[in-house]
Amino acid sequence: MNLLEVDGVDLSFGNRKILSHVYLSCETGEVIGLIGRNGSGKSSLLKVIFGTLTGAHQSVRLNRQYVKKLHQVSQSINFVTQEGVLMSYLTLDDLIKIFHLRKYEAELLAIDEIKRERFTRLGALSGGTRKLIEITVHLYADTMFTLLDEPFSYLSPVLVETLLPIIQQRSRVKGIILTDHQYQTVWSVSSRRLVLYDGIVQEVKEQEELEQYGYLSF
Amino acid sequence: MRNRLVAIKYFYRECTIYHLIFTTLSLNIFLDDNPSIYAYIFWTKVIGYAFTFGIYQMSRHRYFYFFYNLHVGKTFMLMSSIVLDVILMILLMLIIQLIVN
Numbered sequence: 001m002n003l004l005e006v007d008g009v010d011l012s013f014g015n016r017k018i019l020s021h022v023y024l025s026c027e028t029g030e031v032i033g034l035i036g037r038n039g040s041g042k043s044s045l046l047k048v049i050f051g052t053l054t055g056a057h058q059s060v061r062l063n064r065q066y067v068k069k070l071h072q073v074s075q076s077i078n079f080v081t082q083e084g085v086l087m088s089y090l091t092l093d094d095l096i097k098i099f100h101l102r103k104y105e106a107e108l109l110a111i112d113e114i115k116r117e118r119f120t121r122l123g124a125l126s127g128g129t130r131k132l133i134e135i136t137v138h139l140y141a142d143t144m145f146t147l148l149d150e151p152f153s154y155l156s157p158v159l160v161e162t163l164l165p166i167i168q169q170r171s172r173v174k175g176i177i178l179t180d181h182q183y184q185t186v187w188s189v190s191s192r193r194l195v196l197y198d199g200i201v202q203e204v205k206e207q208e209e210l211e212q213y214g215y216l217s218f
Numbered sequence: 219m220r221n222r223l224v225a226i227k228y229f230y231r232e233c234t235i236y237h238l239i240f241t242t243l244s245l246n247i248f249l250d251d252n253p254s255i256y257a258y259i260f261w262t263k264v265i266g267y268a269f270t271f272g273i274y275q276m277s278r279h280r281y282f283y284f285f286y287n288l289h290v291g292k293t294f295m296l297m298s299s300i301v302l303d304v305i306l307m308i309l310l311m312l313i314i315q316l317i318v319n
Contacts, residue, residue, distance in 0.1 A: 050286070051286075052282075052283075052286065069291070071286040071287070071289060072286075072289055072290075072291050073289065074221075074289050075289070076289070078287040079283055079286070079287065080283075081280060081283055083280045084280065085280060085281065085283035085284045085287065086281075086284055087228070087232070087281055087284065098224055098228075098288070099287075100220075138287065141287070
């Protein structure tokens with residue numbers, strides 16, 4: 001069981017305060033759904049956790065040990081940004097070698113959309129299939145936590161349906177924090193939902209609560 | 219260790235075209251009959267590295283996450299890319315010197 005905690009995150013861009021004393025925790029087995037309006041700081045929070053963005057104050061702890069840049073800790077975390085992180089010339093077969101996924105090869109190739117594109121360069125794939133491969137590979141990679149920024153955007157409903165069981169299955173062995181504007185999909189796959197509002201993270205139990213945080217208007 | 223080797227391989231591949239351009243320029247200077255060729259080569263390569271990493275930072279910034287996901291830092295990648303390129307440059311200079319002499 002691994003525990004990731006971020007605490008006291010303060011982040012501003014110029015005079016604009018993005019995050020204010022944010023606390024967030026995630027442990028193995030959890031899927032944390034982070035919901036918030038555009039510009040509310042969701043992606044920034046993920047970058048702070050990952051270690052590529054530094055706030056004025058922050059404390060990131062992995063298994064109660066302070067970490068300065070989490071991504072530099074071996075097998076700790078990986079992050080799929082909304083733009084994608086893999087070079088176009090790579091193929092799934094390359095990725096299996098790069099991320100040591102031989103032991104999961106059978107599981108990966110059991111996914112039809114992935115299997116048929118094993119030797120195709122990512123740049124030659126449709127945006128949706130490319131994204132599905134990027135996310136699946138990082139979910140299967142041997143890390144304690146995975147951060148997914150807008151994993152469902154550009155995915156057709158059928159690809160979302162393919163991805164959801166993978167997220168749930170991989171959450172048994174790792175913690176996952178994801179954020180997306182398809183809030184109902186986020187809601188369905190998450191074990192805990194947090195809303196980022198006015199720089200502060202609040203836990204939400206019912207979808208109706210999203211209205212009071214200005215995310216929905218029922 | 220394996221992740222670092224993979225990162226070096228792919229980051230060098232990412233920068234190859236820019237390194238090649240500035241290596242060709244430097245080798246061209248090397249063939250000149252000029253007492254200050256090493257200073258010129260040094261500064262050509264320094265400008266080349268600044269240009270290469272500047273361009274990469276601006277246009278392919280998102281791919282840094284590929285390397286971060288291998289738990290390899292930016293400084294390590296930049297330094298290893300420079301070291302590899304310097305070794306290649308020295309080898310090429312030695313080969314040219316052997317051929318010319």
